[in-house]
Amino acid sequence: MKKVILTIVFALIGGAFLFGTDSLDAKKISIEEKFGNSTVVAESGAYKFDVAHSAIGFKVKHMGLVDVPGYFTEFSGTVNYNADDVTKSSVEFSAKTASVDTRVARRDNHLRSADFFDAEKFPEITFKSKKVEKSGDTLNVTGDFTLRGVTKTMTIPVKVAGFASGRGGSKVMGATAETMFDRTAFGVDYGAKSGAIGKDVKVILNIEAKK
Amino acid sequence: MNKRRFLFSIFGVFALFVLVAVFSFSGNSNASSMTVEERIEAYAVKTKLSKEEQMGDYQFDKAHSTIGFKIRHMGLVDVPGAFRKFDGVINFDAKKAKNSKVEFTAEMKSVDTGINARDNHLRSKDFFEVQKYPEMSFKSTKVKKKGKRYIVTGDLTMKGVTKQVRIPMRMYGPIKDGRGTIRMGVTGQTVINRRAFNVNYGSNLPNGTPMLSDNVVVDLQIESVKKKPKQAKK
Numbered sequence: 001m002k003k004v005i006l007t008i009v010f011a012l013i014g015g016a017f018l019f020g021t022d023s024l025d026a027k028k029i030s031i032e033e034k035f036g037n038s039t040v041v042a043e044s045g046a047y048k049f050d051v052a053h054s055a056i057g058f059k060v061k062h063m064g065l066v067d068v069p070g071y072f073t074e075f076s077g078t079v080n081y082n083a084d085d086v087t088k089s090s091v092e093f094s095a096k097t098a099s100v101d102t103r104v105a106r107r108d109n110h111l112r113s114a115d116f117f118d119a120e121k122f123p124e125i126t127f128k129s130k131k132v133e134k135s136g137d138t139l140n141v142t143g144d145f146t147l148r149g150v151t152k153t154m155t156i157p158v159k160v161a162g163f164a165s166g167r168g169g170s171k172v173m174g175a176t177a178e179t180m181f182d183r184t185a186f187g188v189d190y191g192a193k194s195g196a197i198g199k200d201v202k203v204i205l206n207i208e209a210k211k
Numbered sequence: 212m213n214k215r216r217f218l219f220s221i222f223g224v225f226a227l228f229v230l231v232a233v234f235s236f237s238g239n240s241n242a243s244s245m246t247v248e249e250r251i252e253a254y255a256v257k258t259k260l261s262k263e264e265q266m267g268d269y270q271f272d273k274a275h276s277t278i279g280f281k282i283r284h285m286g287l288v289d290v291p292g293a294f295r296k297f298d299g300v301i302n303f304d305a306k307k308a309k310n311s312k313v314e315f316t317a318e319m320k321s322v323d324t325g326i327n328a329r330d331n332h333l334r335s336k337d338f339f340e341v342q343k344y345p346e347m348s349f350k351s352t353k354v355k356k357k358g359k360r361y362i363v364t365g366d367l368t369m370k371g372v373t374k375q376v377r378i379p380m381r382m383y384g385p386i387k388d389g390r391g392t393i394r395m396g397v398t399g400q401t402v403i404n405r406r407a408f409n410v411n412y413g414s415n416l417p418n419g420t421p422m423l424s425d426n427v428v429v430d431l432q433i434e435s436v437k438k439k440p441k442q443a444k445k
Contacts, residue, residue: 042272053288063276065275066276066277067432069291069293104274163400164285164416165416172285205287206289
């Protein structure tokens with residue numbers, strides 16, 4: 001009898017999760033409808049990351065207390081946006097590991113060392129999309145993420161902030177994304193075991209790209 | 212009866228699979244940030260200190276604190292920046308939260324947005340006018356505990372203008388680290404209108420969207436270390 005009750009409880013929890021995600025999707029769609037009123041129309045084409053107005057960064061918890069942010073100052077990337085069928089869009093970018101900047105020079109040097117990025121051996125972090133799926137106002141971009149020579153599939157939920165016309169009519173697009181990964185899966189273990197330096201890395205992508 | 216039991220266990224296994232699948236799926240999306248929060252909570256509880264141990268003056272740990280901001284560019288994305296040089300103290304009263312105090316200053320010329328040319332522009336008269344107004348400061352005037360949050364009201368001074376701002380903050384810890392140092396984390400976010408502080412630079416795009424938003428998100432990630440009591444001179 002105990003078993004039977006357990007099974008029913010599990011089934012109910014499972015069901016609640018499934019229904020829960022359904023109602024979430026409904027919310028997303030209504031956001032997307034509002035978003036559709038944007039005055040500047042999306043335009044297909046290749047958009048290059050604007051380094052001055054984009055941020056490729058990360059946040060790591062220190063001693064479980066606060067997020068310590070860092071950014072890469074050297075990076076490049078391209079969005080191939082398909083306005084007719086957004087799922088046919090693609091994105092790729094790379095960041096120079098040696099350009100890491102956490103505003104503390106000594107720490108940046110440590111991050112460049114073999115304890116972390118091993119920047120000499122692995123000069124770049126790269127992402128290359130393979131698949132784009134639309135879910136409400138989110139584009140789930142799945143691709144190969146390479147860090148320290150290890151490549152793993154990663155899905156990044158991207159929100160397209162919109163399109164704007166700059167001075168001179170140049171088209172600009174904005175996109176933001178946040179995701180998280182476990183750095184130890186890429187062999188970046190330093191300080192993870194003691195919990196002093198979080199093993200979960202929050203990825204911050206604030207991308208403004210110009211056509 | 213046996214058959215029924217067998218069917219139920221099969222169903223149970225199936226339900227478990229669904230659960231595991233749903234959990235691992237949500238682990239890939241934003242929901243994973245929740246598990247981190249929970250982990251921090253757990254961490255903080257495990258290292259609970261007595262009120263006496265928690266009380267006192269905490270100096271900002273510069274290497275692990277960020278006094279940052281974000282401003283929206285062309286209505287599209289937030290461009291982040293932070294001050295490299297700052298100092299601050301939290302006086303934490305574990306018994307009466309409202310007696311706690313926070314104050315900090317930041318050196319305006321230490322502004323860092325990752326782009327040198329832009330930082331120089333921010334230092335100029337168009338923005339911070341750092342030669343005339345070298346510092347920004349915040350000094351709390353009221354602290355109110357609201358559930359897990361602390362609503363900190365205080366005077367923010369920038370470019371010679373002082374305004375009252377409210378910053379909802381959250382506290383993590385205090386904890387005792389491996390070296391016996393007592394540390395706490397405080398995070399806070401608020402939005403200020405830069406024009407209220409005479410920072411007016413920026414034009415509009417052809418469709419009326421400002422190149423640079425009036426609203427600036429202030430993002431504080433403060434890790435601070437409890438000052439050790441000074442040894443009495445012999």
